[in-house]
Amino acid sequence: MTPNEKPKAVLLLSGGLDSITTLVLALEQGFDCHALSFDYGQRHNAELNAARRIAAKYRLAEHKIISLAPDTFGGSALTDESIAIPDQPSDGIPATYVPARNTVFLAYALGWAEVLEARDIFIGVNAVDYSGYPDCRPEYVHAFQAMANLATKSALEGRKIRINTPLIHLSKAEIVRTGFDLGVDYSMTVSCYAADAEGRACRICDACRLRAEGFLSAGLEDPTRYR
């Protein structure tokens, strides 16, 4: 099969542990992946640099980084300096929740998929990483897919869109083990909500905590560099 014969997919690539694992799974399935990242004023720009390195390493067909207007998202600890990043697990929806983030990301992915004539969109949401985010739940993803299949010319012409979430029912430990088996180098990724410019992690935020627990349960060493 030549590269041109592979089916195209649009893949949301944040630069974190979940998105690289989703990528290797999509590549394993034979997709020609077109990666999409967003610069939305997230505090941890190290994440975008990680996305760039990952796209280069896997020689993806394309990596598009879309800059969103600075005030696109408000009201989140991830984008608003005046809201502290929590250092304790929260009950309910955490302060790092970003209003409508996955909806905006998937909307862009949908538009790009239509231009590429791709049927498949990959997003690395999962039940553990969910940690209270409404837009990481299976029922949300199903509803987005149903909407997408009424939204586009492609869908009306019979080219249905699939929102692929290969991690959605995996624990963090299972995700890490899956990636290790497929040769993922997790030192390339940045998960921390408050990483410094070099991508060194804080050890205390929700994302650091979930990641460390995942590696621990998987019995694998986390290559994360801490400050």
Place this chain on the structure above:
Amino acid sequence: MTPNEKPKAVLLLSGGLDSITTLVLALEQGFDCHALSFDYGQRHNAELNAARRIAAKYRLAEHKIISLAPDTFGGSALTDESIAIPDQPSDGIPATYVPARNTVFLAYALGWAEVLEARDIFIGVNAVDYSGYPDCRPEYVHAFQAMANLATKSALEGRKIRINTPLIHLSKAEIVRTGFDLGVDYSMTVSCYAADAEGRACRICDACRLRAEGFLSAGLEDPTRYR
């Protein structure tokens, strides 16, 4: 009722005939309207200037213009100079269709609504203006609303989102008559897909044709200036 007591709404304001009519209907219903426009490289920038004039005239609480990356949307005659704007009504979906446009617009509106703690989003889609666009149909709007109510923290907390489409079942003539009765000055609006910098219309594109027919059926004079 003081202005502060009015319920907030996010309203998509393109600067065209439908969006100004949607705006006056939302204002009539007592909403405090926060207008949202997009600069997405549409050929007819006159439309955005119209949106600015409309927001100023109605003294809206806020008017946000979001610049989308130049290559956000591809494959449409509205954004791609290499695709001609059709001068004949088309069967099926016309070349002026922009992939996933309303999905991206509504996704941003959803995020802003959540930040504002608004429950209502207004969009001026309608069955006539639909002219083959999949994302102007009632079933699409319903599916977006269902998705939105799974996507957000507000919805999980019981603040359901409503996507209001007051024009969806009106003919162009009914829209124009509704607006006239509410004192809308349609000379402020630009509908033409190929308007020049001064907002003068081409007379031949789908949008010009639909608009002219609407005024004719309504027995009203169209204040559109032609080139």
